Amino acid sequence: MAGAHPHVFADVTTIAVFDNSGFVGLKNHWVFDEMYSAAILASADQDNDGKISEKEAPSIKDAVLGPIAASNYYNYVVVGTEFLATRGVQNFKASMKNGKLTLDFIVSFPIPAKNDYTMVTVAVSDPTNYIQITADMENADVEAPDEMDVDFFSDNLKGLTLFRAFRSEVQGLYLRFKK
């Protein structure tokens, strides 16, 4: 419980991505508060144009996502009784929108689809609350090919012991899919 009080605020939306083999990962869309955004932009904006170019994006990825790589970038995916470890971040893009640092990236969790349903629970949250993440799971969506049968809904994580360390208002995304 005793952790870091929020120093950074982020609004997060997610899309669960599937391909023909099964679950691929989570598309993350993070929007940070203006103060943190200004600090990070200042550290990366080498040409001082107030925008983030493709050359400047990697240093932002290192500064923001580097320290949280060991925590799966705060994406927690549960299959059965285990939290999956991510295979990494893909398609990282960074931009400034209305003075707010906006990051788009896919956190990779390959889960092959079977003929029977696979149940997955997803939450995006910082258990240390250094980053106060407001994850809008109610508007989470799914991108899947027609051959994949996917059901999903969002609800709070109450009653799931694996998520007991998470704050009570963190919402989870419940998915099930099969071929």
Add this chain to the structure above:
Amino acid sequence: MKKALVILLVLLVAVAANAAVKKKRFDVGTVSDTVTTTVETPVVAPSEAPKSNFLSVISEAQKTLREKLTSAIAAMKSGEWGAIWKFLFICLVYGMLHALGPGHGKSIVVGYFIARRGRWRQGVALGAGITVTHTLSAVLLLFILYAIFKATVFPAFETGRMGIEKASYILIMLTGLLLVAIAIHDFWKQHKNANSAESPESLPRTAHWREIIGVAAITGIVPCPAVALIVLFCLLNSMVALALLGAFVICIGMTITNVAFGIAAVAFRKGIDFGGRRSRFASIIYNAVTLAGGLLIFTSGLLLFGNLFAGRV
């Protein structure tokens, strides 16, 4: 005939496309259940929204206040200097709320004044000392690094902060252990003296200024990133004086909260001492409370340190 077929085909495709991905409730069971193959349950009303707890309330409040701070600074940047009163007031409230969250030295202050009989002004001193050190280290570290890194300072600040944090939490644990050791040593000495002819009245340990300064230093040394961000934001907007003024007022806000806890701890200890003074078990009570204070500090350090690694998969 052909038209009917086309319409039927379109309908079929629409239904098929819809069938693949559905936002619909299904039976989850417990996480440890094997995968169920139950028929889809009809849409049920979502479970009761979870009530937000104290921590999430003050966190959300800080998010709102930070947005207001940003707009106040923007207003001042474009010349509306009347916004400075709003800015300072928000800084004060932000500081008070921020210090209510975990990790700002409250449990250390409380632990110390349970372990030591202290005077009111010492409670104020420790609460203020931790907070001032906490703010000053953030401002100093930021300014020093800013001189080196200029606008690119923040990642360097974070690296520095994380290193200092680990060291501080370890020192807090050691301090807690030291207090526990002193308490055990006192108890042992009193026990020995009790068996000899003269048993002096067992006086509980009192707070010493040297100890207070030491505890304030190792607890407050961790620079506060929230203060640093607000100071940096002002610096990036070329408002140095405002940066320092803002940090000063945030510090006052945080001090109010920490001092309140310090005074409460002094009062709590006074209550215990007063209630137990005539008891046969007075010395045992004093020793137990002194020990408890040390344990509280040790546990706080341990939890803070452990939390640095929380959330890893």
